[in-house]
Amino acid sequence: MPSRSSAVLSDAFKSHPVHLHHKHPDFSSLQELPDSYAWSQPDDHPPSGGPIFASESVPVIDLDDPNALKLIGHACKTWGVFQVTNHGIPTDLLDHIESAGRTLFSLPVHQKLKAARSPDGVSGYGVARISSFFPKLMCDVIEAYQTEVKRLAGRLMWLMLGSLGISKADIKWAGPKGNFKGASAALQINSYPACPDPDRAMGLAAHTDSTLLTILYQNSTSGLQVLREGTGWVTVPPVRGALVVNVGDLLHILSNGLYPSVLHRAVVNRTRHRLSIAYLYGPPSSVQISPLPRLVGPGQPPLYRPITWSEYLGTKAKHFNKALSSVRVFSPVNGLADVTDHNTVKVN
Numbered sequence: 101m102p103s104r105s106s107a108v109l110s111d112a113f114k115s116h117p118v119h120l121h122h123k124h125p126d127f128s129s130l131q132e133l134p135d136s137y138a139w140s141q142p143d144d145h146p147p148s149g150g151p152i153f154a155s156e157s158v159p160v161i162d163l164d165d166p167n168a169l170k171l172i173g174h175a176c177k178t179w180g181v182f183q184v185t186n187h188g189i190p191t192d193l194l195d196h197i198e199s200a201g202r203t204l205f206s207l208p209v210h211q212k213l214k215a216a217r218s219p220d221g222v223s224g225y226g227v228a229r230i231s232s233f234f235p236k237l238m239c240d241v242i243e244a245y246q247t248e249v250k251r252l253a254g255r256l257m258w259l260m261l262g263s264l265g266i267s268k269a270d271i272k273w274a275g276p277k278g279n280f281k282g283a284s285a286a287l288q289i290n291s292y293p294a295c296p297d298p299d300r301a302m303g304l305a306a307h308t309d310s311t312l313l314t315i316l317y318q319n320s321t322s323g324l325q326v327l328r329e330g331t332g333w334v335t336v337p338p339v340r341g342a343l344v345v346n347v348g349d350l351l352h353i354l355s356n357g358l359y360p361s362v363l364h365r366a367v368v369n370r371t372r373h374r375l376s377i378a379y380l381y382g383p384p385s386s387v388q389i390s391p392l393p394r395l396v397g398p399g400q401p402p403l404y405r406p407i408t409w410s411e412y413l414g415t416k417a418k419h420f421n422k423a424l425s426s427v428r429v430f431s432p433v434n435g436l437a438d439v440t441d442h443n444t445v446k447v448n
């Protein structure tokens with residue numbers, strides 16, 4: 101979004117521009133998966149959806165539930181992801197932003213390319229890392245959505261931190277009113293066209309978000325999967341009106357590893373187009389984030405060094421899924437893999 105915060109955030113990519121040599125095919129007319137889209141790691145990609153009858157599923161939490169705080173704390177510790185209902189964002193605003201996204205993606209390719217994201221930019225049309233050049237009507241919807249989702253993000257922050265015993269006095273950068281006024285954020289609209297060969301393709305590769313938290317709206321077509329230890333990839337089913345919340349790397353750092361960021365990916369569907377809208381939420385871009393003093397002590401040394409969001413995005417751009425372990429202070433002495441290290445994911 102053309103906002104001050106994303107202009108500052110984009111500084112993070114100046115030294116790691118992404119040069120994509122992709123042509124943008126017209127997906128609406130493709131009968132076969134182009135070779136350039138065939139996924140090279142079939143082992144890591146069991147047929148779309150993972151186990152059909154997963155014994156456990158991602159928690160769905162009603163924010164009006166008096167036990168919401170406890171339920172959120174438990175979900176953050178054990179899953180790193182949960183869905184929320186009664187979150188205050190009206191369903192018709194969700195419907196509007198979805199149709200605004202569809203309108204954008206259904207523009208002819210040449211028109212979308214006029215808003216192509218530059219190699220070191222945060223916003224624009226492209227293959228993952230979006231926005232701008234919207235017709236006025238669409239901007240209104242996006243602004244309305246950003247206002248609401250920003251408020252929800254602040255509320256979720258206090259619920260997530262509150263369940264760790266953290267109060268407003270502990271987070272100075274939340275501002276005098278504790279409403280995270282200076283927070284930075286990016287809104288990413290993802291479009292996953294129907295794919296003739298979904299088991300050989302990938303919508304969005306496995307990653308963790310470099311955020312404090314991410315709030316994701318997904319339309320009625322499933323595709324989001326989270327990696328659950330001992331189970332494998334678990335589909336997060338779309339629940340009408342609900343939003344998915346996941347823990348990002350910066351909350352992982354802030355909580356000194358108590359709330360692990362969750363590895364997730366998006367798979368594609370043979371017949372249905374899928375759309376998702378991610379609100380990637382973080383602290384003011386130059387605030388140092390480090391394990392909260394309240395969560396460290398003699399038996400619990402700080403596991404991560406202080407780092408700003410801007411610096412972390414640069415680290416992510418360089419090390420991808422190893423970024424988090426690259427800011428870890430104590431490497432395990434016995435050489436065992438760090439449980440938080442997603443090093444089973446190969447970086448192409």
Ligand SMILES: C=C1C[C@]23C[C@H]1CC[C@H]2[C@@]12CCC[C@@](C)(C(=O)O1)[C@H]2[C@@H]3C(=O)O
Nearest residue numbers: 222228229286288307309310311380416
């Ligand atoms: C504020 C952010 C967070 C970004 C970069 C920048 C704008 C776009 C975000 C995403 C969204 C898609 C996955 C990801 C991994 C990607 O490629 O672009 C995210 C990345 C991150 O979480 O690191």
Ligand SMILES: O=C(O)CCC(=O)C(=O)O
Nearest residue numbers: 288290323324366376378
């Ligand atoms: O489309 C999805 O479900 C996932 C999107 C995502 O992970 C992201 O934008 O960071």
Ligand SMILES: [Fe+2]
Nearest residue numbers: 307308309364
């Ligand atoms: Fe993500």
